[in-house]
Amino acid sequence: MTDSHAIRLISPAFANPKRLIRQLRHTIIHICFQILYAFLRLLVPTNPKQFGFLSHPDLSDNSLALFEKLLMAPYGDDYHLVWMVSNASTSRRDLRREFPNTDLRNVSVVTKHSLRGVWFSLRCRYIFTTHGGAWFGHSWHQQTLVNLWHGMPFKNFVAVGDKRDSFPMHFAIATSAYLAGIVAENFNLPRERVLITGQPRNEWLFQQEERYFAVKEGRAKLVVWAPTFRRGCTDKTEILEDGGANSPDPLSADRLTALDEMLEGAGTMLVIKLHVMDIKNQQAWPSYRNIRIYTDPRFRTEGLNLYKLLACSDALVTDFSSCVIDYLILNKPIGLFAPDSSSYARGFIPGVFEKLATVASELRSVAELAAFVSNLPPEHAPTPEQELLYQMDLRSPSEAIMRAIGLPNPGSSMR
Numbered sequence: 004m005t006d007s008h009a010i011r012l013i014s015p016a017f018a019n020p021k022r023l024i025r026q027l028r029h030t031i032i033h034i035c036f037q038i039l040y041a042f043l044r045l046l047v048p049t050n051p052k053q054f055g056f057l058s059h060p061d062l063s064d065n066s067l068a069l070f071e072k073l074l075m076a077p078y079g080d081d082y083h084l085v086w087m088v089s090n091a092s093t094s095r096r097d098l099r100r101e102f103p104n105t106d107l108r109n110v111s112v113v114t115k116h117s118l119r120g121v122w123f124s125l126r127c128r129y130i131f132t133t134h135g136g137a138w139f140g141h142s143w144h145q146q147t148l149v150n151l152w153h154g155m156p157f158k159n160f161v162a163v164g165d166k167r168d169s170f171p172m173h174f175a176i177a178t179s180a181y182l183a184g185i186v187a188e189n190f191n192l193p194r195e196r197v198l199i200t201g202q203p204r205n206e207w208l209f210q211q212e213e214r215y216f217a218v219k220e221g222r223a224k225l226v227v228w229a230p231t232f233r234r235g236c237t238d239k240t241e242i243l244e245d246g247g248a249n250s251p252d253p254l255s256a257d258r259l260t261a262l263d264e265m266l267e268g269a270g271t272m273l274v275i276k277l278h279v280m281d282i283k284n285q286q287a288w289p290s291y292r293n294i295r296i297y298t299d300p301r302f303r304t305e306g307l308n309l310y311k312l313l314a315c316s317d318a319l320v321t322d323f324s325s326c327v328i329d330y331l332i333l334n335k336p337i338g339l340f341a342p343d344s345s346s347y348a349r350g351f352i353p354g355v356f357e358k359l360a361t362v363a364s365e366l367r368s369v370a371e372l373a374a375f376v377s378n379l380p381p382e383h384a385p386t387p388e389q390e391l392l393y394q395m396d397l398r399s400p401s402e403a404i405m406r407a408i409g410l411p412n413p414g415s416s417m418r
Contacts, residue, residue, distance in 0.1 A: 040121065044144045047125040053083040055127035057115065058153075059134040060279055060303070061088040062097050065151035065176075066133050068203035068310075072401035074102065080109050085123045087115035100306055129408065147408055150175040151203065154325025155392070156185045156352045157359070158231070174408060176200050176400070178328060181391045185352055198407045201397030205329050207310035209398075215307075215315040218295070223270040226376050227313055228320040230254060233343070235280035250346035253322060254283065258369050259294060265373035266293035271317075273376055276302060276309055278324070318379050320372065323347065327359060331393040334382050337363035338375045361388040 054073065058066035073082055088094040091114045098107060113120040124130070128146060133153040150172040175190055175197045177183035183197040219225045230253055252258070254275070266273060275296045277284050284298040297307070309326070313319065319330045322341035330337060339359070341347070364380065366372045385395050397403070 040125075041144075043125055044146070049128040049145045050083060050126050051128045052081060053085060053123075053127045053129075055085045055087055055124060055130040057087050057130070057132040057134070060299075061090060061094045062086065062101070064133045064153050065203045066131050067101075068206060069131055069151065069401050069404065071102075072203065072206075074105065074107075074110070080106070082109060084110045085127060086110070086112045087120050087124060088112060089115065097303075097306075129410070147174070148172045149404065149408060150190065151404075152176070152186075155182050155202075155328040156189060157325050157328060157355050158323045158347070159350045159352060172196075174198055176202065176404060178202060178205075178393045178397060179391055180394075182328075182355075185355075198404060199394065199397070200403035200407065201332075201394075201400035202329060203401045203404065204310050205332060205400060206398075207308060208314045208329065208333060210311055211314045212311055215312050218274055218312065218315070219272045222272040224272070224317040224379065225315060226271055226273050226318045226320060226379070227309075227316045228273055228275045228340075229309065229324045229326050230275070230278065230281075230322050231324045232278040232281035232283075233347075234282045235278070236282050236285075250343035253340060253342055256289070259291065261369050262373055263291040263294050265370065266376060269293070269373075269377035271376055271379075273320075274312070276312070318376070320366070320376070323349070323351070327363070328392050331362065331385075331389050332395060332397075334385060336375075336380045336382070338366050338372065339363045340366040340372050342367070355392070358388045358391055362386060 056066040056070050058064050070084060070086070073079055073084060076082075086094060086098070091112050095112045098110065098112065111123060113123050115124075130146060130148045131151055132148065133151050135150075148171065152175065155178050172190065172192065173196065175186050175192055177186045177197050177199050178201050180199055183199050184194060186192070187194040187197045216225075233250070233252070262273075271293070273294045275294060277296070277298050279299045281299070284300060288296045288298075302309070310329075313326070313330060313333075316335070318336040318338065319327065320338040320340055321327045322339065322344070327337060327339070337359075362383075364375055366375055389395075
């Protein structure tokens with residue numbers, strides 16, 4: 004994998020011979036297990052009504068949105084819906100909180116790296132995932148794997164280069180024909196296998212709930228700032244470096260303090276939602292008068308959903324987050340604030356940022372950011388460049404995906 008296309012993983016493994024030996028042993032075990040799983044895949048029949056779901060974090064993103072559509076379908080109780088998760092007990096609790104008035108008897112929650120998880124995976128006819136399949140599943144005989152992914156290509160995919168062939172799939176999705184070509188190239192997939200459906204999570208952008216308006220705390224307007232990470236941490240404790248060592252920090256204390264003062268009297272609440280992998284989730288944050296900072300653990304503990312929050316927002320500020328492409332469908336103001344863009348290590352998909360810049364406001368300083376938040380531009384009609392990134396007629400992604408892969412629409416029986 005080339006440096007221009009990959010996130011750099013910083014790991015002490017190669018400086019520690021014993022740890023390196025453990026990792027090599029772990030890799031060999033994985034390969035053996037994948038061969039065994041492929042053999043079992045030939046023997047174990049799938050259940051045509053059993054669907055598997057994976058996401059990171061558990062119970063999130065496009066997989067959760069599609070799961071919700073199937074669960075709530077009139078014939079949803081005909082389906083066996085299986086979540087393969089990292090923490091089964093926590094996920095069961097979260098499901099009950101997310102769907103308090105719904106019968107979940109047709110839903111199973113299993114630990115994805117357990118024997119039970121392998122068995123349920125073998126029995127699924129369809130598997131939907133946002134971050135790749137289970138590590139043991141490299142053979143999908145009699146199964147259909149749909150890569151819902153977790154955003155359209157704005158910054159470079161992690162899957163480019165020599166990683167893309169390690170993620171087998173039957174279908175991927177996109178929000179436009181233009182982006183479908185980029186998705187196909189980056190996942191080494193035939194173009195006709197990329198479904199132009201939109202993303203299931205974007206259905207939440209049209210579901211306004213009163214509790215999200217309460218986040219405004221009486222202010223006239225709500226602006227959501229969704230930065231991606233510069234330094235992140237995975238579940239495996241690997242450190243991901245996407246920012247330069249000496250590059251400006253968009254969320255520095257000095258910047259936020261100055262911004263908070265500039266927003267005084269503007270009648271706007273600015274809510275910052277940190278990326279799930281941002282190492283800044285681990286730090287304590289001060290209180291501000293006009294800014295609220297939600298770490299990802301706090302956000303999930305309070306049972307909040309970023310896309311339902313965006314549905315109630317008046318504008319979006321971000322840097323390189325793929326949610327900016329999703330937000331285009333709302334025709335609301337977008338601000339791009341990235342003082343460290345020149346040192347962003349991941350890099351960008353050529354042409355996408357340029358098209359975004361024709362719709363969004365580029366903010367080059369804290370003063371410009373404050374002016375944007377305080378005096379939001381008016382909503383606008385879709386532009387040709389906007390349609391290249393998000394086709395405005397894609398309002399029912401879940402139904403479109405199910406039609407494309409041969410499933411009936413929600414509300415019709417599978418019998």
